[in-house]
Amino acid sequence: MTEQSVPDKGSAPLPTGVAFDPAVASKLLTRFGHGGWLGMRYHAHGDGWVELALPWREDLVGIAGNGPGSGILASGPIISLMDNATSMAVWTMRGPFQPQVTVDLRVDYMRAAMPGKTLIGRGECYKLTRTIAFVRGVAHDGDIGDPVAHVAGTFMVLDGPAG
Amino acid sequence: MTAEEQLKVAKAAPLPPYAQGLGIEIDHIEHGMPVLGVEFSDRIQGRPDFLHGGALSGLMEMAAIAALQTELARRGDAVRLKPINVAVEFMRGGTKQRTFAVGRVTRAGRRLACVSAEAWQDNRDKPIATALMNILLSPVTAPTE
Numbered sequence: 306m307t308e309q310s311v312p313d314k315g316s317a318p319l320p321t322g323v324a325f326d327p328a329v330a331s332k333l334l335t336r337f338g339h340g341g342w343l344g345m346r347y348h349a350h351g352d353g354w355v356e357l358a359l360p361w362r363e364d365l366v367g368i369a370g371n372g373p374g375s376g377i378l379a380s381g382p383i384i385s386l387m388d389n390a391t392s393m394a395v396w397t398m399r400g401p402f403q404p405q406v407t408v409d410l411r412v413d414y415m416r417a418a419m420p421g422k423t424l425i426g427r428g429e430c431y432k433l434t435r436t437i438a439f440v441r442g443v444a445h446d447g448d449i450g451d452p453v454a455h456v457a458g459t460f461m462v463l464d465g466p467a468g
Numbered sequence: 469m470t471a472e473e474q475l476k477v478a479k480a481a482p483l484p485p486y487a488q489g490l491g492i493e494i495d496h497i498e499h500g501m502p503v504l505g506v507e508f509s510d511r512i513q514g515r516p517d518f519l520h521g522g523a524l525s526g527l528m529e530m531a532a533i534a535a536l537q538t539e540l541a542r543r544g545d546a547v548r549l550k551p552i553n554v555a556v557e558f559m560r561g562g563t564k565q566r567t568f569a570v571g572r573v574t575r576a577g578r579r580l581a582c583v584s585a586e587a588w589q590d591n592r593d594k595p596i597a598t599a600l601m602n603i604l605l606s607p608v609t610a611p612t613e
Contacts, residue, residue: 338513339520379486381526407521411555
């Protein structure tokens with residue numbers, strides 16, 4: 306049970322109960338903390354989905370140098386991108402902002418991300434209960450039909466009602 | 469090899485740029501496997517004062533791969549590792565303190581390896597998260613010239 310990248314009370318103003326606008330919230334969320342360090346940016350959103358972008362950077366790769374496999378984005382940044390995108394997708398459905406934590410997240414790695422290319426993470430919330438949100442998502446580097454990764458996971462509202 | 473000698477050998481190989489950027493380092497050896505450690509910082513923070521789940525997942529993946537590499541090196545196998553998938557369970561919120569992770573190779577066959585990893589903070593018996601990874605092993609072929 307951990308983290309959501311949305312700052313609640315404290316460092317940044319995104320109080321519980323306020324309507325959630327991903328385009329505005331991303332400016333905060335992607336400037337601070339882990340998302341800020343990774344260089345995540347808002348890309349697009351709709352009802353129940355959010356897309357974030359993660360530009361390629363040399364210090365985010367898994368293998369340094371020029372050998373085989375070098376220059377490929379490490380898997381950690383992909384998980385972080387999808388954790389944030391799916392989490393924000395939940396808020397677009399819930400309406401008012403409610404702090405939540407990731408319960409579990411599964412990532413299937415279809416192929417390596419192309420070195421130098423910006424990764425797009427599309428997160429969708431496909432079912433919402435009072436406490437739990439079920440999410441899925443796709444990471445791709447330009448063509449959503451040729452994905453880099455698929456994810457599935459769940460989030461739980463903090464201090465929400467049981468059931 | 470004693471744990472001390474093993475730690476020296478493990479520390480000689482640089483960690484991936486992504487791991488270095490987050491401040492991940494090899495902390496010590498536990499049952500022959502490298503334990504990774506990372507100090508809390510803004511770089512790995514999610515909601516205020518808590519670890520980001522993605523950063524924590526990255527740490528556990530790194531620990532899982534380090535454990536598998538240790539096991540394969542013992543066998544003398546030269547293979548490339550391709551992660552197939554990872555499933556992460558978050559049990560407790562990671563707070564502002566040092567976080568550790570270690571991997572355990574459940575099975576490493578010729579083509580496929582199944583590796584688990586767990587992360588903890590001040591109490592080794594209370595994991596904050598676990599991960600299960602499937603990794604494809606492909607033989608390293610000599611460069612064609």
